Amino acid sequence: MDLCNLQIGEPEKLIAELDPRLRACRTVGEASTLLSSELYDRCRCGATQERALVLSRVYLSLPFSTLDAGGQAFAREKFGLQPAPRDLFLALVGTHGDRPEWCDRAKSNGHRAIPLNRTTVATVPMLARCFQQIGFDLDVVLKPGEGIHTEGVSRSFGLFHVEQALGSPFVPAQEDFVKSCGVQSVLGCGTMLPDGAVSIWIGFLRGKVTQQAAVPLIPMMPSFWHVVQPIYRRRSLFAA
Template sequence: MFDLSAFRLPDMALCSTTVRRLGEGAASIEDAAGRITRYLYANLTTGPDDEPACVLVRLFKTHPYGRLSPELQALVDARLGDKPANPGMKCLTLLASTGAVDGWNNPAQSSRFRAIPLSGPDALATLPMFSQLFAQFHIDLPFLENASSSLLLDQYATTFNAFYVPQALNSPYVPGQEDFVIPFGVQSVLGCGGILPTGEMFALIL
C-alpha cells in the first residue's frame, strides 16, 4: 500500500511498475481496466488506518460509435436525440470503475458516464469536468468524424498528460457537489492519460 501523505519517487516507481503489469493475461481491455482501478483504489491510502485515499477511481477510453456494442450505441443514440450517429464518431466510454459505493463498482450502473458521444465542440458543454480534462490534455475539438481519424493532439504537447483540480469543493469543473463532493469529502481530482498508438484517448481519473 502507498500512503499518499508520504508518497515519494520510489513509491511512484513501484506503483507505476505494478500498474503496467496488471494487463498481463487480461481477457479483455475491460478486464485490464478493472484490475487497474481496483488496484489503485485498494492501494492508495491515507491515515493511520490505511483508509482508501480515493472515493472513486475510473478509467475511460474513446471508441468509434460503429465499434460500440448495441447497448452502448443505444445510450449514445439517446444522448444525440434526433441527430444521427456517424460510425466514426468518437465516444468516451467508461471501461472500469471502483469506488466507495457498491453501485460505483459496475460501469453498467453508470447512467451518465457510461458512453458519451463526442459529436462536436459543444458535446462537453454539460460535462465541465471532461471539458477541462480535454483542455488540460491538449485535445482539440471538434473531433474528426472519419472512421480512420484519431483525436488531434497539440504538436507541442506530449502523448501523456495530467489533469488536476486542486480543490474540488465549489469547483465549476467537478459536478455533483451536493451528492458527491460534500458528503464524501472529496478534496481534489487527479487524472492522467493521453493518446494510444491506435489514435484513441484514455483517461484515468481519481
C-alpha cells in the same frame, strides 16, 4: 501508494507489478477494471493512511460502432442521439468505488458513454478542463488514425488536477456526490494511443492533494497502455 506524498516511479512500479495480470486479461474492459480496482484498494492519503479514493475510473475514446450493446443503448437514450458508426464517445471502460453500483460500469447513470465532439469538449466543464490540462490535441482526437505517426504510446502529457473539489465549476454533482461523499480533490492523467484514441484515469479523493504531490502520476497511463496495447490492437474491448 500515498497520493498525498507520491514518490517518483511509484505508479510505474505498480503497473510493473500488475503486468502479468494485465497481460492475462482478455479485454480492454477487464484490464481497465483491474487497474481501477487496484488503485482504489492500494491508494492511501496522509498520516491516517485511510483509503484515498472515493471513485476510480478509466475512460477510452471509441467509435460508436465499437461500444458494447449496453453502451450504444445508453448513448441513444441518455443523449437522444442516433450516432453514426464513426461518431466518437468517451467510454467508461473500468470503474471501482465506495458504492456497489460504482463497481459495475453497466450501472453508470450518467457517464457510461459521453459524446466526444467540439460541443461537449467546449461545454462540459470537467471534460474541457481535463483535455486542456492533460494536453490532448482535439483535432487529432476527433480524426483518429488520420496522419498519426506516433510510435508506441505517447508520454508527453500533463495532469488534470482540482485541489478543492467543493465549489469547483469543473466538478459536477456538487450536492449528490462531492458533498455527500466527502470528495476533496480530483486527479486525472492520460495518454494518446498510436491511432489517436485517448485514455484517461480519473480519481475522486477524500483527501486534499496538491498538484506538486500528484505530478508522479503522469506516467501511469502510458505505462498501463504499453502493457495493454496488444489487447487493444486485437480490438478485444468488452466481454461478449
